[in-house]
Amino acid sequence: MAKDSLDDYIDAASKLLRLPVKDAWKPAVRANLEVSMRLARMVDEFEFSDEAEPASVFTA
Structure with missing residues (x-):
């Protein structure tokens, strides 16, 4: 993003x-x-394999 675009974004x-x-x-x-x-x-650019699954959720 260009500097002016970032400045405009910050202002908005x-x-x-x-x-x-x-x-x-x-x-x-x-x-x-x-x-x-x-x-x-x-x-965003990181490539996941087709076999990738979300991590399990552990609770205490």
Whole structure:
């Protein structure tokens, strides 16, 4: 996502959530989103085999 698109997203999301984001915070918020999107892309691109099944749920 381009820098201006991320800035636009930050502005829109902060308005939607009614969460004020000061201009001084925007570089840190942008950096966090860039890392989150890079990690999400890695998970999305991971190939699972056809035999893969979800992990069991264990309760105590």
